[in-house]
Amino acid sequence: MLRILLCFFTFQAFAQIPTNTWQTHNNYVNLKGLEIIEKKIYTFSENGFFYFDKTNKQAIKLSKADGLSEANLAQIRYSPDLRKLLIAYETGNLDLTEIDSDGSIGDIQNINFIKNTNTIQINKRINAIEFQGDFAYLASDFGLVVLDTKKAEIKETYQNIGSGGKTVSLKQIAFARDSIFINTPDGILGAKFAADVNLQFFGNWKSVIDIELFKPKQYPQDPLINTPHEIETDKEGKAWIADETNGLISNWEGSFKSYSPNGPKGQISELFYLESKIYTIGSTGNIFSNNEWQNISLNQIPAYSKDVIDEYGFRWQIVSNGVRVTDDATRQTRLYTIGKNTGNLPSTIVNAIAIDKEGTIWIGTNDGIAAVIPARDIFIRAVDAYTPFNNQGRRILLQETVKKIVIDGGNRKWIGTNNGLNLFVPAVDELIQNFTETNSPLPTNEITDLSIDTASGELFVLTPKGLLSYQSDASEPKEDFSGVKIFPNPIRPGYQGVMTISGLRDNSAIKITDAAGRLIYETKSNGGTASWNLNDSTESRTISGIYMVFCIAQDGSESLVGKVAVVK
Numbered sequence: 001m002l003r004i005l006l007c008f009f010t011f012q013a014f015a016q017i018p019t020n021t022w023q024t025h026n027n028y029v030n031l032k033g034l035e036i037i038e039k040k041i042y043t044f045s046e047n048g049f050f051y052f053d054k055t056n057k058q059a060i061k062l063s064k065a066d067g068l069s070e071a072n073l074a075q076i077r078y079s080p081d082l083r084k085l086l087i088a089y090e091t092g093n094l095d096l097t098e099i100d101s102d103g104s105i106g107d108i109q110n111i112n113f114i115k116n117t118n119t120i121q122i123n124k125r126i127n128a129i130e131f132q133g134d135f136a137y138l139a140s141d142f143g144l145v146v147l148d149t150k151k152a153e154i155k156e157t158y159q160n161i162g163s164g165g166k167t168v169s170l171k172q173i174a175f176a177r178d179s180i181f182i183n184t185p186d187g188i189l190g191a192k193f194a195a196d197v198n199l200q201f202f203g204n205w206k207s208v209i210d211i212e213l214f215k216p217k218q219y220p221q222d223p224l225i226n227t228p229h230e231i232e233t234d235k236e237g238k239a240w241i242a243d244e245t246n247g248l249i250s251n252w253e254g255s256f257k258s259y260s261p262n263g264p265k266g267q268i269s270e271l272f273y274l275e276s277k278i279y280t281i282g283s284t285g286n287i288f289s290n291n292e293w294q295n296i297s298l299n300q301i302p303a304y305s306k307d308v309i310d311e312y313g314f315r316w317q318i319v320s321n322g323v324r325v326t327d328d329a330t331r332q333t334r335l336y337t338i339g340k341n342t343g344n345l346p347s348t349i350v351n352a353i354a355i356d357k358e359g360t361i362w363i364g365t366n367d368g369i370a371a372v373i374p375a376r377d378i379f380i381r382a383v384d385a386y387t388p389f390n391n392q393g394r395r396i397l398l399q400e401t402v403k404k405i406v407i408d409g410g411n412r413k414w415i416g417t418n419n420g421l422n423l424f425v426p427a428v429d430e431l432i433q434n435f436t437e438t439n440s441p442l443p444t445n446e447i448t449d450l451s452i453d454t455a456s457g458e459l460f461v462l463t464p465k466g467l468l469s470y471q472s473d474a475s476e477p478k479e480d481f482s483g484v485k486i487f488p489n490p491i492r493p494g495y496q497g498v499m500t501i502s503g504l505r506d507n508s509a510i511k512i513t514d515a516a517g518r519l520i521y522e523t524k525s526n527g528g529t530a531s532w533n534l535n536d537s538t539e540s541r542t543i544s545g546i547y548m549v550f551c552i553a554q555d556g557s558e559s560l561v562g563k564v565a566v567v568k
Helices: none
Strands: 003-006 022-024 031-037 040-045 049-053 058-062 073-079 084-089 094-099 105-111 126-132 135-140 143-148 153-158 172-176 179-184 187-192 206-208 228-233 239-243 247-250 268-274 277-282 285-289 292-296 315-319 322-327 332-336 350-355 361-365 368-372 402-407 413-417 420-424 431-435 449-453 458-463 466-471 485-487 499-502 509-513 519-524 529-532 545-552 558-566
Touching: 031 073, 031 228, 031 247, 040 073, 040 247, 073 126, 084 126, 126 172, 135 172, 135 179, 268 449, 268 458, 315 350, 322 350, 361 402, 368 402, 402 449, 413 449, 509 529, 519 529
Parallel strands: 003 558, 350 402
Antiparallel strands: 022 466, 031 040, 031 239, 040 049, 049 058, 073 084, 084 094, 094 105, 126 135, 135 143, 143 153, 172 179, 179 187, 187 206, 228 239, 239 247, 268 277, 277 285, 285 292, 315 322, 322 332, 350 361, 361 368, 402 413, 413 420, 420 431, 449 458, 458 466, 485 499, 499 529, 509 519, 509 545, 545 558
């Protein structure tokens, strides 16, 4: 029976992030440093960067999605005279940012000379930064670097300035009177800071015995201040502390409290999805639910299995030399390994296993991916794996190390490798998208784990340099159209994202027309979700107006009509 519902959708705000966008999920309490700029306090952890805005009392996370070059910060330093914030990364990469009048980050210039040079063979991390005039002086393990902030280029590098001309690691820098001082493992060295003094010559650096420049700072006493790393005082005389246990701490509103944004705690090594929640395992446990993180102990993590169960009740399990299939009822087993009639896997090193919506078993190895269609008689005849090929005849993910496979609501395959994140069509013979550190906020190409919230379609991506999530355009399908949502609605001027339709039945047909009935766009849902990029059939941006959204079930038994307003 055809059922037509006429609906007017005005849904606008949801807990999930917009479709096709990223969100960082980093540890925002293990802080390493801070800078106060106007009414904003910028601070960073090992893989997180954010600022707290005293004007609206909000903590705003910053990432590669905001124009930053990398994710893992080593130092930040602000020059009030130049109104520039210098961000140094663990790799030696630098971002020189303009600061707007309200303290916000403006234009960003990347300076990657240190990162890319082959002349420096030791650790390129920047340990400290100090400004002097138009120049920034950077302390590193390989020496002292001078950055010309006007030209946004490296002016000089002073190496081999230790005793006898040896390379010495610099931990801190300070300027006092007419001299420059550096703190090294061998003690404090000082040199006259003048145009006629060659700082490249080690003989001009003298050992300094008594100096107050590098004395430890004094911190307020409070139970919340556990492991302070840096303290600054704002114009109101209030303390702001970067603490390695409790995050950004201040007595700005009276008593001391933390102003860090919500995020997981501890090191994360593993993810899994269970009962509508994302769990992380590592040095501690975390739960992600309703867009909020909660820290828990490891013994509160529920038991879960990485094994998959096929339609016949057989258990598929990763073992040291392949994949073992077991009938727990009869105790029959079969080992999948390399070679014809013995499994035909591309490699015996297996890292991932998943079962899709059609019952196919997908196996990720150190040499790509393979699939097996289970059979009831799998223990008495050879049921080998097959490897998918693209339309050019090339084996999919040939010689790639596959770390994790997850299946989304549209039966598409998300595959994490050492070279990035890939989204494939259900048959894995065509690549839909490839995400790397160069075209996405991923901090590295190495993917260590994946997990997907199948209800919302939010994909969680774990890397050695942090945890992120990506809001995909697929979700688990619904049994009817009673929960369909169209968002954002209305679509306001300046919006650059997609319009999303969620709560659909599987493989629903979507047709979008203008008010006159002219077809603008059509597509099929990925499971329970479909999206529209706001372009018409000629890929031109649509004009302002009211558009009709027709949703039709695959079997034609149910239809729904909604409206969306587009304002340019």
